[in-house]
Every structure is written in structure tokens, then in C-alpha cells.
Amino acid sequence: MNAEPQTPTLEHLPGYGGTQIAVHRLGEGRPVILLHGLSSSAQINWLRYGTAQKLADAGFEAIMIDQRVHGNSDAPSDAEAYPQDVLLLDMEAVIPALGIEQFDLVGYSMGSRVSVGLVARGLAPRRLVLGGMGLEGLLEWDRRRRFFLDALDRFDSTRPGERDYMAIQFMKTMKIDPDALRLLLLSMSDMGREILDKITMPTLVLCGEDDDDNGSPDALVAALPDAERGTIPGTHMSCITKPEFGDAIVDYLMA
Secondary structure, three states: OOOOOOOOEEEEEEOHHHOEEEEEEEOOOEEEEEEOOOOOOHHHHHHOOOHHHHHHHOOEEEEEEOOOOOOOOOOOOOHHHOOOOHHHHHHHHHHHHHOOOOOEEEEEOHHHHHHHHHHHOOOOOOOEEEEOOOHHHHHOHHHHHHHHHHHHHOOOOOOOOOOOHHHHHHHHHOOOOHHHHHHHHHOOOOOOHHHHHHOOOOEEEEEEOOOOOOOOHHHHHHHOOOEEEEEEOOOOOOHHHOHHHHHHHHHHHHO
16 A cells, blocks of 8 residues: 555546547556546546545556546537537547556446446446446436536526535536536437447446435446446435545455
8 A cells, every 4th residue: 555645647638629638647557547527527526535546556547537628628618619429529539548458437427427428339448337327317317417407597596505506506616617517518418228238347336325316326237237236325425525435446446
């Protein structure tokens, strides 16, 4: 185990249309690509609460990618920069440029949707972790998207105690451009149940015990060819802050 935390490196690689996508790397060893959730970043999902360091200490290289509109990546304002499934197009440009072959893939919430979409289009990680995701978050995305679009409509008017208040405060804390995020949300499409048959690698569906924001994780496990359920303390927002989150990912990838 390393005695002191390491410092991640940061580089930018071109995504779709030349949009600059930030890539943070920590550790040495078998690569693990990590994709964060909506309105979050590599810093929040993977670095701040120690998950990336735990991977590095276990002998992995954590490769954490900020999606467009998030973190240290660009947030273009032109609607033409957001064709359908632009996040998949970005990753299909960035991942081949990383210079890696075999790797594991870990997503959280939106990052899990991106991970499933990439695998359905041919990406072949050794193992897959779908964090903060249930079946409805994949197959009934429009309902969840409407929540966020409604929140953006109320970006400057929501009040404490209202359903979308915490989501909006998180967006503001993360300095998310609401106009760019709206374009990004509109570019994200629903998935058909048939794509789940393409997720053939061993998969961990990892959710907080009080998290049903993206639907039923148990139903997602049942719908995948080779999946198991992982349960950790917390809600959709809080479970990534728990040490059990990083521990569960490391334990699964070490198997």
C-alpha cells in the first residue's frame, strides 16, 4: 500500500468535433476507465473521496474522464456540438487515444448509461461496474431527463425544500453551464431492452441501499446476462462518499 496519496496527471484529448476532453490518471497497473455522473466530475466522483487512490493502491491505473460540459472538459455552446449520443462519440474518440488495450470500465449514474451504450456499440472491457443505475434509468430515460430539464427551467427560482432544489444547488456548486447541460441532456437517447443482451462481461450493479433514483438495480441485474448486485450505505448522492463504495469496486475488479 502507498504511504501517501499520489497526485493525478491531467491531459486533454480531442473528443467529437475537437471538443477538448479532460483525462485524469492516477497509479500504475491494469487500467480502469471511470466515467462520472451528471453534473459531477472526476474530482468529485473518484478523487475527493478516495476511490481512485484505493484503485491505485491496489495496483490499478485509474483513468478518470470528465465528460463534455463537466469538470475540466470543454462546454461548447453551439447546438451543433451536441448530436445524438455525443457522449458516446466523445468516448469513441478518446478511449482509443489512451494507448491501452485490456481494461475495466466503471460508470456512475450518467457514466453507467454511457458505459452501457459503449459496450452495446462494441467496446469490450474485461469487467464492468454500473454504479447508481437501475433498469429504468436505461430503458425509461425520458422520465429522468424530464426531471433535469424541469430543474434547468427553474435554475434561478427553485426554493429550499422543493424536489429539485438539491440537484440545482449541486449544479451551481459544480459551476455547470445550464444552457450547455440542456443541450447535452437532449442529445442522450433512450435505450432498447435488446442492448442489454450485449452486456456479456461480468458486471457489478453497485448502488446505495437507499438509492432508487434510476430505478431498480435488482431488475437491472436480472436483465443482464452475467451480473450481480452490490449494495453499500447511502443514497444516490451520498454513497460515493462512503469508503464502502471504493472498497466494493476494488474488490470486484481484483476478483
